Amino acid sequence: MRGRIAHLSTVHQSWDNRILNKECRALSEAGFEVHLVVSAEQDRVTHGVQVHAIRRRGRFARLLVSQAEAWRALDRIRPQLLHFHDPELIPMALAYGRRRRIPVVYDAHEDLVKQIETKPYLRGVAKYLARAAAGRLVQMADRRCDAVVTVIDEIADTFVAQRDGDERPVVVVKNLPWAADFPAREWAAGDRTVVYTGDISVERGLERMLDAVEVADARLVTAGRCLVDESRLTSSPRVEHRGLVPPAELPGIIGEGQVGLVLLSRLPNYEHSLPTKVFEYMACGVPFLASDFAYWRDLFGGLDAGVFVDPDDRGAIARALGELLDDPERCAVLGGNGRRAVEDGFGFEAESVKLVALVERLLTA
Template identity: 40%
Template structure:
């Protein structure tokens, strides 16, 4: 049996992409799956052996040095056939494993060089240099790994230049049947909107709350705040009185929110790293039969128009956002039609089992090699 080891020093052990999607899918396919991550204890869940490492005390630098080193040491001791890591800070350890004769897979969740370009707290000149330097490091490493697994087709295309074994394994919903049932709930009279995910400035938090000043609706919001300062500023806005904040919720909590809601919001700002992204929340809204109000990015516009699953709007204009929401709330038949179209699109195309087939095929190829 092929032994595989997933590694992360950044994400929690039960991360949706890493544990719930990739590791569980590989375990069901018959691989001996191990996951090294920060966890309360070493456990085995759904056929996945989770090896706990302590989280380093302190800030990001402590994590990048101490936690990453512990993850590497624990993973190396497992003597796996394939090592699959998920964080850019683990690139040096991926290279070490490669030079020790291991097969190594780099899972790229985000286009980090483009993400650096959106960091406004870095001066523009330094931003460009850091982006170029990191892209060189990533390309150097990716060329030497057995494969690169990318979270979007656009990231996969970038890495295909240096590693022909690059493959996109997209973050489509894993629990389609569970999410689809949420669309069957009786929502007559409901004027609930929902947003599930990280809560920060470039994720559209302020525009969503300000839009509530211009529409008769309630926003159910769940997820971690980017900072205490952002939380305090949001709570001071007039629209916050229409927000039902649920905190950080588990998968059951997500399902409950979707069951209570009529419209899903995904209003990321037009920063370069988001323009070609595939936010999982968009597809979870669609799977639950919710029409989507999304940022007016060309890629998202074509995706939603093709599916007939929602509308796009300027994510920086709270009044325009409010008008889109009001239109869907006042036209329930149109909203239901969009929700049904989105559910069909996820059922036919945007679902995890199609993506897991790619991952399993890749692992079969690596094992054969």
């Protein structure tokens, strides 16, 4: 083995796509001994990764009880490097790294401060205090972590790439799909099925999707965590909600669709995000219908793999969806373009090389 690595999360699911299926899997396939300490039902081995189960708890219990349980699990593993994924773990992870004298890597999945803006339950003074606390946490990670991994250049730019005159790695590992895991859709006459995968909320386009499939006479298949009253989905005869599913089931679900939807609201954390589901739709050869964000258009516009639409124009969304569903031949062309783009470099195969190189560098420093 090339080294013993521990990944840590008390917030994410035990089969989280980025953590387990991408980063941990990539390191295991590269020959490292990889452990994942995470909330789970039981210990197991997946993709060669040893998953160590800790109990899932509520937000406040996580801050004390779960972190103490995670610390004990790490002591049993005795890692040579700790890579953690939750902002609330920043103080604990830094303390563990200092105590055990091992390098610590913070994985910034999102811009934490901007993310506060998308929380509908935070208003006024509460939102101000949450932003301030988030800023202090990120500053702590920036100053003291041995490396930072993140998903897009814009988030990487918020971290300092030098510390005390020395280079400190800030590495972008994009949240792209493994191309090999996503078989391309076989195209035939369309059955007017559209798909959406990921967290389901008003901000993420729930009402837009429901309106669009009604007007376009379509069927909507959803898979993901429902952050609103689930009856909003189940009460519609046009919607089939599969719930939260393991990553291995996503390719099959996406492949049922003639179009994949990504109709997010115009919020700062969304407008400058790297939409994983768009890449997954492309990997399956399914065209996307996405919010017309400038960042997304710059990223995907030249690929001719989908259609952009104003997320605030319900009529335009329905018309664009109807036009795609009425033209399966066009969908096949757009989907094929997306699949080729993933095969040519928009896959996690290339991103894994950067992660492995970072770990090798930190272990030999």
